[in-house]
Amino acid sequence: MLTSALIALTVPLAAHPAQAAPAASAVTSMPQCAWSSKYGATSMNAYWPDTAATYWSTVYPVTPGLEITISGVFPDARYASFNVYDDKPTHFTRNGVTSNLPDYLITPDEGSFNPWRSPARPGGRFTLTLTHDVAVGQANRLPLAREDALTGAKASVIFRVYLPAGGESTVVLPTVTLTRDGVSQTLPLCTSGVAAPTPAAAVPAAQDPGPSTTGGSEVPVLPGVPGLPGETGQKVFTRTSEVDNLAPNADNTYLGTWVTPPAADQVVVIRGRAPRAVTGVHPAFWPRPLADMRYWSMCTNLGGQLKPVVINRFPDAPSSYGCRYDDNTRLDRFGYYTYVLGKEQQRTAIEAVDNATFLPFSASYPAAQHMILLRNLLPDADFAHATKNVPVDSPAETAATVMGPYYPLLKVCSLTGLAADGPRRCTT
Known part of the structure; x- marks a missing residue:
């Protein structure tokens, strides 16, 4: 049986302050500068960010007759996109037009090239328009707001970049x-809204255990899904609205589960087959032959109001981040990953295990519940085993059936047993 130190929960997301319809007096002000908020591991650590990504946000009021023009250069990065959100915040559709625009669907300005659509260096220019007047088939036009949005209600646009070559400071x-x-008024670039790194200690301790207030029960032993012979583990990962409804990127979907770090010598082991992803930090033609998706990762996160990714900071050593993505995940000869979640002091022993990839629990809050997220970004339409094909809030058994060998199986092992028996057969 799985130790009771591990708890998998699906809990309704607590109401976000912005979810209520705006009162007449709660009117959002027109922005005075562009990209006032920055989210990510090196800035505002909130909403379960991926440590390989940075998000910039501009907030504006729903206003009749308003149009917003966004003009820039295609970044030198694995992925980029624009998402427009309502006041909840979530994306939406107006007149059949979605409020999301990924990199490869952006039409370049005349004389420029989109490096995700043609062999070209990054740096070509594009121009987008956010407007109330949108129709299917229009290039580079996104809905400014929901059709039923109240005047003065909050709306926002987020610019996301994953794995920029040279780091986030090189993104223009x-x-x-x-x-x-x-x-027309072109806004100056904000300087005060670029947040400084959020240290782990800044997250109030009362928030760390996450939204669970009911406790949990022991998870029963379940059989493995089709995969390698002898592959066993628990089916506890689900696609939950708790994650899907929190300023979601329309190109991303997730499987998640809550885990309480086990005690003593034990570690959490997660095994699954790795999808084929685009590699590197530069734009690549998309869709791409022999690639199942643009990017995938596994992350450890804390709960509470901020929902930060785990970042363990040390005075005399580099920070330890709670995400590993496709390029820095070790695979065995069958194409399977083995993530081992443990304490920082267990890292050396974990990384000595063949093909194991270490993921940290929080050093500041070692007893807190952690949300473990498997992220699939922009899967190919023909890849049937992607997380996006799992129904939201369906049972773990359904997710395992849809994803087959790509479903992450989880078990708790002693670190000694893991080293002796290997990740496929480790025992407590």
Whole structure:
């Protein structure tokens, strides 16, 4: 049986302050500068960010006649996109037009090239328009707001970049121009809104255990899904609305489960087949032959109001981040990953295990519940085993059936047993 130190829960997401309809007096102000908020491991650590990604946000009020023009250069990165959100915040569709635009669907300016659509170096230019007047088939036009949004309600646009070559400091942020009644204003780039790194100690201890308040029960032993002979583990990962409804990227879907770090010598082992992803940190033609998706990762996160990714900071050593993505995940000869979740002091022993990839629990809050997320970004339409094909809030058994060998199986092992027996057969 699985130790009771491991708890898998699906809990309704607590109401976000922005989910209520805006009152007449709660009116969002027009932005005075562009990209006022920055999210990620090196900035505002909130909403379960991936440590390989950075998000920049501009908030604006729903305003009749307002148009927003975004003009920039295609970044030198694995992936980039724009998402427009309502006040919940979530994406939406207006007149059949989705509020999401991934890199490879952006039409370049005349004389420029999109490096995800043609053999070209990054740096070509693009221009997007956020407007109330959208229709299917229009290039580079996104809905500014929901059709039923109240005037003055909060809306926002987020610019996401994954794995920029040279780091996030090399990303050139697009210009943002507001136009109303024929008058246009190009906003200056914000300087005060770029948040400093959030240390783990800044997360209030009362928030760390996550949304669970009911406790948990022992998870029963379940058989493995089709895969390698002898592959066993627990089916506890699900696709939950708790994750899907939190400022989601329309190109991302997740499987998640809550885990309480086990005690003493034990570690959490997660095994599954790795999808084939694009490699490197530069744009690549998409869709791409022999690639199942653009990017995937596994992350450890804390709960509470901020929902940060785990970052363990040390005074005399580099920080330890709670995400591993496709390129820095070790695989065995069959193409399977083995993530071993443990304490920082167990890292050396874990990394000595053949083909094991270490993921840290929080050093500041070692007893807190952690949300473990498997992220699939922009899967190919023909890849049937992607997390996006799992129904939201369906049972883990359904997720395992849809994903087959790509479903992550989980078990708790002693570190000694893991080293002796291997990840496929380790025992407590």
